[in-house]
Amino acid sequence: MLTDYHLHLRPDDVGTAEEHFTEENVAEYLAAAESAGIGELGASEHVYRFRQALEYWSNPFWRTQARDDLDAYCEFVRTTPLKLGLEADFVPGAEDRLAALLDARSFDYVLGSVHFLGEAGAVDDTRYDVWERISDPDELWRTYFEWIAQAARSGLFDILAHPDLVKLWGDARPLPERDPGTYYEPAVEAIADTGIAVEVSTAGLRKHVEEIYPSRAFAEMCVEAGASFALSSDAHAPGQVGFGYDRAIEFLEGLGVERICVFEGRERRLEPLGPASERRGEATGSSGEAA
Numbered sequence: 001m002l003t004d005y006h007l008h009l010r011p012d013d014v015g016t017a018e019e020h021f022t023e024e025n026v027a028e029y030l031a032a033a034e035s036a037g038i039g040e041l042g043a044s045e046h047v048y049r050f051r052q053a054l055e056y057w058s059n060p061f062w063r064t065q066a067r068d069d070l071d072a073y074c075e076f077v078r079t080t081p082l083k084l085g086l087e088a089d090f091v092p093g094a095e096d097r098l099a100a101l102l103d104a105r106s107f108d109y110v111l112g113s114v115h116f117l118g119e120a121g122a123v124d125d126t127r128y129d130v131w132e133r134i135s136d137p138d139e140l141w142r143t144y145f146e147w148i149a150q151a152a153r154s155g156l157f158d159i160l161a162h163p164d165l166v167k168l169w170g171d172a173r174p175l176p177e178r179d180p181g182t183y184y185e186p187a188v189e190a191i192a193d194t195g196i197a198v199e200v201s202t203a204g205l206r207k208h209v210e211e212i213y214p215s216r217a218f219a220e221m222c223v224e225a226g227a228s229f230a231l232s233s234d235a236h237a238p239g240q241v242g243f244g245y246d247r248a249i250e251f252l253e254g255l256g257v258e259r260i261c262v263f264e265g266r267e268r269r270l271e272p273l274g275p276a277s278e279r280r281g282e283a284t285g286s287s288g289e290a291a
């Protein structure tokens with residue numbers, strides 16, 4: 001079994017819901033998944049593209065993005081074979097409001113992300129660059145992973161998305177002086193305590209850092225803590241579905257991970273991690289395509 005649960009049907013900053021939440025667009029994602037041997041696919045649009053997101057956090061970036069209707073998205077995805085997911089930002093202090101937004105809809109899974117460290121700015125967007133406010137890399141990494149720990153402990157999410165996103169600039173930004181393991185520790189402890197799935201995301205391979213999220217060291221700590229993993233590409237276009245999966249599979253196998261998470265109705269089970277070719281063989285004998 002291979003999954004790709006972190007998919008955006010729309011690229012960042014361009015186009016409209018009407019242009020991208022279409023049967024034709026989904027067909028392209030499905031075709032790409034099939035040729036990559038990926039059996040489980042789900043949409044996880046950014047929460048901040050929906051007007052309802054402003055009910056739990058309103059910042060200048062979100063106000064430029066929050067145009068679409070979350071319920072229309074959910075209804076559309078339910079007309080497709082895709083699982084229904086959402087990528088929701090963790091915002092400390094807004095837990096109850098986000099819980100209300102999530103509980104009112106029947107998602108298959110919710111990805112928890114930390115892009116913004118509140119008003120300090122974003123770790124992945126130069127337009128709202130957190131580095132302008134937190135220039136000390138040790139302070140930034142410590143703060144980021146504390147937020148990741150809080151996100152895990154909030155109980156709001158099924159999967160911790162791109163869990164070391166703070167590294168995405170690679171050597172283009174100063175690296176912490178202390179061993180990053182020091183900063184991973186509270187996050188891994190929270191992962192172990194809550195059982196939240198850890199996303200292995202190939203998106204980092206497309207960024208300056210050119211590395212899978214999370215780092216090998218972080219992932220090893222997660223394995224030691226008994227964590228489960230979810231596999232995704234964070235594609236923003238059909239051509240990115242299953243991007244870099246050869247490396248992701250090698251990465252997981254190298255860690256001794258034999259099973260990955262599959263979600264339905266916010267329940268999860270573990271399925272054997274299968275390379276693309278095996279999965280293709282399995283698919284022909286299976287009637288398990290989603291309705």
Ligand SMILES: [Zn+2]
Nearest residue numbers: 087113161162
């Ligand atoms: Zn993200």
Ligand SMILES: [Zn+2]
Nearest residue numbers: 006008087234
């Ligand atoms: Zn994403």
